[in-house]
Amino acid sequence: MNKENPTQIDLEALKRKDKTAFAQVLDQNSEKIYRLALKMVGNVQDAEDILQETFIKAFNNIHKFEGRSKVSTWLYRIAVNESLMVLRKRKDHVTEIDAEIEKDDGDVIPRQIIDWCCLPEKELMSSEARIHIKKAINHLSEANRATFLLRDVEGLSTRETAETLDISESAVKVRLMRARMQLREALTGFYSERLTRENA
Amino acid sequence: MTHEHKFYCKDMVKNLNAYIDGELDNALCGEIEEHINSCSNCQVVVNTLKKTIQIYQSDGRETKLPPEVRKRLYASLDLDDYVTKD
Numbered sequence: 001m002n003k004e005n006p007t008q009i010d011l012e013a014l015k016r017k018d019k020t021a022f023a024q025v026l027d028q029n030s031e032k033i034y035r036l037a038l039k040m041v042g043n044v045q046d047a048e049d050i051l052q053e054t055f056i057k058a059f060n061n062i063h064k065f066e067g068r069s070k071v072s073t074w075l076y077r078i079a080v081n082e083s084l085m086v087l088r089k090r091k092d093h094v095t096e097i098d099a100e101i102e103k104d105d106g107d108v109i110p111r112q113i114i115d116w117c118c119l120p121e122k123e124l125m126s127s128e129a130r131i132h133i134k135k136a137i138n139h140l141s142e143a144n145r146a147t148f149l150l151r152d153v154e155g156l157s158t159r160e161t162a163e164t165l166d167i168s169e170s171a172v173k174v175r176l177m178r179a180r181m182q183l184r185e186a187l188t189g190f191y192s193e194r195l196t197r198e199n200a
Numbered sequence: 201m202t203h204e205h206k207f208y209c210k211d212m213v214k215n216l217n218a219y220i221d222g223e224l225d226n227a228l229c230g231e232i233e234e235h236i237n238s239c240s241n242c243q244v245v246v247n248t249l250k251k252t253i254q255i256y257q258s259d260g261r262e263t264k265l266p267p268e269v270r271k272r273l274y275a276s277l278d279l280d281d282y283v284t285k286d
Contacts, residue, residue: 001239004248010240023274023282030273031265038263040279052276059277115244117251127234152253177217184245184252 011067016023018160029072030055032154033079037130039149040083042138050082076164077153080146088141095141097165108181116191123194124148140179147172148179208235212242222251 009028013021030051037050055126057078074101079148088094123129134162137145143165150161161176162169212235218224219232236243274283 008217019279022277022280022285026277026279026282027284028273030270034265034269035260039260040203044269048272051269052273055273110213110241112244112283113241113244115247117247124251125258130259133255137256148256149260153256173217179264180217180249180253184249187252187255188248 009071011029014062014065014071017059017062025058025071025075026055029075032072032164033075036076036079036149036154037083039137039153040080040142040145041086042134046086050079050086053082054079058180069161073156073160073164076150078157080150080165084142084144095143097143098167108177110181111185111189114188114191114192114195116188116195119191119194119198123198124191129190129194132190133187136183136190140182141188144175144179144182147175148183150165151176152180203212209239209242212239213245216246217250220246220253 005022009020009025010018014025032052033054034047037054038044040048041047041050054075058075065071084094084097137148140148146165148155150164151158156164157177158169158172161172165172167175212232215224215228215232219229232270236246253254271280271283
């Protein structure tokens with residue numbers, strides 16, 4: 001552990017495969033990686049496998065980590081790749097993170113203009129709503145989902161997200177916009193029905 | 201989105217992300233706010249978009265690492281002695 005800043009990872013200790021340093025990395029990052037994996041693949045068993053595989057790969061390859069980015073960014077990167085591997089086994093087509101972004105920007109034009117923000121919190125986060133929230137994110141392309149999760153849920157900056165996914169910052173912005181607008185449309189479809197019920 | 205400032209609404213969509221993320225300069229930000237105040241459609245889009253992001257953030261915050269998954273993770277790395285949280 002770094003004595004001057006206890007939250008800072010001691011890279012030299014990690015490279016010596018010091019167990020205390022490894023445990024510190026786990027303490028600081030395991031929940032984040034689990035959350036990302038779970039939201040990427042949508043099931044707890046696969047998320048746990050991705051979590052373990054991410055740390056096993058990270059620790060086995062620690063000599064390759066040059067310390068130019070944060071350890072967490074490196075871990076997120078491994079976790080995204082592991083998640084994509086799981087998804088490839090499940091379905092025929094997975095949008096690669098660095099795939100060319102489709103020119104059609106129809107997905108970013110708002111279609112439904114209904115204000116559902118006034119719904120009470122218990123409606124917004126009801127068990128039925130949660131199923132829909134999960135379904136909506138699973139409908140995003142893998143590349144847009146990873147971008148949205150890193151940027152908006154994990155709170156990485158545009159630059160950190162670009163570094164993690166190995167794409168340009170402008171590609172992050174385009175993917176993020178599409179993801180946000182598609183999710184907004186999906187949630188609007190669901191909540192507007194609730195709104196009609198409330199007002200009936 | 202159809203109303204008399206049709207072009208500006210399109211412009212709004214183009215700058216939506218940057219506006220929500222607070223990445224616009226003061227002048228453009230001010231213009232957008234002025235537009236939102238006079239365009240109820242854009243106001244709805246901005247509000248529901250912000251709310252959508254908040255919903256996913258709050259759903260994310262509620263996702264905790266289950267203690268048994270944590271234990272198995274530490275065990276898989278031969279770090280059983282270091283499990284600190286239950």
